[in-house]
Amino acid sequence: MFRPLRSALLATLEARLNSLLSRDPWLLQRLPELADRCIELQLQEWPEPLYLRLLEQSLRLQLEAPEQVDARVQANLSQLLARLADPSQPLAGSGIQIDGDHQLLQQLQRLYQGFDPDWEGWLAEHLGDIPAHLIGKALQQQRTWLARSRGELHADLREYLQEESGLLPTPIEVEDWIEDIRQARLHLDRLEARLQQLEQQQG
Numbered sequence: 417m418f419r420p421l422r423s424a425l426l427a428t429l430e431a432r433l434n435s436l437l438s439r440d441p442w443l444l445q446r447l448p449e450l451a452d453r454c455i456e457l458q459l460q461e462w463p464e465p466l467y468l469r470l471l472e473q474s475l476r477l478q479l480e481a482p483e484q485v486d487a488r489v490q491a492n493l494s495q496l497l498a499r500l501a502d503p504s505q506p507l508a509g510s511g512i513q514i515d516g517d518h519q520l521l522q523q524l525q526r527l528y529q530g531f532d533p534d535w536e537g538w539l540a541e542h543l544g545d546i547p548a549h550l551i552g553k554a555l556q557q558q559r560t561w562l563a564r565s566r567g568e569l570h571a572d573l574r575e576y577l578q579e580e581s582g583l584l585p586t587p588i589e590v591e592d593w594i595e596d597i598r599q600a601r602l603h604l605d606r607l608e609a610r611l612q613q614l615e616q617q618q619g
Contacts, residue, residue: 419479421597426466426477434474439533446527448472453520454482458490470524487516500528 437443450470458465467485469476489496491512499507507521508514514521 422463423479426479430475430477433477436533437474440531443527443531443533444473446530447474450520450523450527453486453517454484455520455524456481456485456488458488459496460492462493485516487514487518487520489514489521500525503529 437447447470451472453470455468455470456465457468464479465481467478467480467482469478469482489512491499495511499505499510499512503525507525508518
């Protein structure tokens with residue numbers, strides 16, 4: 417995937433995350449404690465390190481390495497999110513390698529576990545009031561949102577967005593898209609090499 421595309425993808429993800437953060441007063445009160453800290457993430461699903469910077473009232477995702485990194489995490493994204501959500505499990509282990517400030521990562525884990533934004537308000541902002549209300553009503557019929565595990569909530573939301581609304585691609589669609597981009601890049605590289613040969617021959 418071209419670096420500009422990765423940067424654009426991160427910018428979109430960052431905007432969505434910060435939109436959710438703004439709907440959780442509990443978390444916003446605690447973020448300043450971690451302001452100006454930075455975590456390097458080396459994810460198996462991502463081709464290069466990315467950096468999570470914690471700010472006063474928001475997060476920043478970037479590809480450029482900062483001057484100082486407080487902690488490093490190497491992991492599969494799904495395993496990392498599962499560990500962050502499970503208070504009974506330490507963050508390290510099961511394919512997750514961490515280095516640096518362990519206390520910072522533990523604080524981040526506690527923030528993740530306490531993260532409880534206004535999901536219906538956020539969905540209404542992106543999907544409209546009616547779909548958001550329907551999702552909220554469906555979840556409340558089973559049990560209240562606060563009583564449900566984060567894993568169940570994420571699974572319900574992902575299933576709706578992928579299968580019902582079509583707003584999110586499935587993993588297979590993402591893989592196909594990445595493969596198409598990779599093939600396009602190969603064609604462009606070959607074309608560039610061919611053009612350079614022609615220029616050399618003409619010169």
